[in-house]
Amino acid sequence: MGANYKITTMLLDQRWNQRPGGNRIPRYAVAHDTGNEGSTAKQNYKYFNSRNLEASAHVFIDDQEILLIIPLSEKAWHVRSQVSDANDWALGVELCHGGNIIWKEAYKRYVWFFAWLCRHYRWIPEHSIKGHFQLDPARRTDPVNAFKKYGVTYQHFLQAVEAELTKMGPVDDEKEQGTLYRVQIGSYRQPENAVEMVKLAKKAGFDAVIIKTK
Numbered sequence: 783m784g785a786n787y788k789i790t791t792m793l794l795d796q797r798w799n800q801r802p803g804g805n806r807i808p809r810y811a812v813a814h815d816t817g818n819e820g821s822t823a824k825q826n827y828k829y830f831n832s833r834n835l836e837a838s839a840h841v842f843i844d845d846q847e848i849l850l851i852i853p854l855s856e857k858a859w860h861v862r863s864q865v866s867d868a869n870d871w872a873l874g875v876e877l878c879h880g881g882n883i884i885w886k887e888a889y890k891r892y893v894w895f896f897a898w899l900c901r902h903y904r905w906i907p908e909h910s911i912k913g914h915f916q917l918d919p920a921r922r923t924d925p926v927n928a929f930k931k932y933g934v935t936y937q938h939f940l941q942a943v944e945a946e947l948t949k950m951g952p953v954d955d956e957k958e959q960g961t962l963y964r965v966q967i968g969s970y971r972q973p974e975n976a977v978e979m980v981k982l983a984k985k986a987g988f989d990a991v992i993i994k995t996k
C-alpha cells in the first residue's frame with residue numbers, strides 16, 4: 783500500500799466562463815504547474831472563483847491538499863485550443879510550488895494523484911499523461927521548468943507515477959465489476975407521474991428509464 787491522500791472537492795461556481803460544463807469520460811491528463819510561485823491550491827481556487835477568466839484547470843495540488851475545482855467529467859480551458867484537443871478530452875492538473883510550499887510534499891501528492899487517475903481510468907502513465915510543454919512546445923515549458931528547480935526530470939516524474947501505481951495494487955475487477963448498483967429515484971401508481979420524473983431526471987442530465995413491476 784502506498785500513500786492514500788484525500789481529494790478535496792471545492793467546485794467553482796457554474797456561472798463563470800472557466801467552468802463551461804459538459805459530460806465526457808476524460809481520455810488523458812495534462813501535467814501543468816501554475817507558474818505562479820508560492821500560490822497555494824486554495825488561493826488558486828479563490829482566484830478562479832472570483833471573476834470570469836479564459837483559463838482553468840480541474841485540480842490544483844500543493845503541499846497540503848489535492849483540490850478538485852472542476853468535476854473530472856466536465857471541460858476546462860487549460861491548453862490553447864489550436865494546439866490540441868486537451869480542453870475537450872483531457873484533465874488539467876496543476877502543481878503549486880515555490881514560496882512557502884514544501885516541494886517534497888506537493889510533488890508526492892501530484893505524483894499520487896496522477897497514479898490515482900491512471901488507476902481510476904485504467905490508463906498507462908506514459909501514454910495517458912502529457913506535459914503541457916509537449917502539447918504547446920512553442921509557448922509552454924510547464925511542468926518541467928518547475929521540476930528542474932528541484933532536480934526532477936519529466937522522465938523521473940513518469941517513473942514515479944508508474945511506481946506509485948504499482949504500490950496501489952491491481953484493480954480488483956471481479957470485485958468491482960461483478961455487482962451492479964442501481965439507483966432508484968421514485969415509484970409511482972400513476973404512469974404520468976413516472977413520465978414526469980423521467981423528464982425531470984433527463985433535464986438534470988441523467989438518463990432514466992421506466993421499469994414496470996407488479
Ligand SMILES: [Zn+2]
Nearest residue numbers: 814815914924
Ligand atoms: Zn500549463
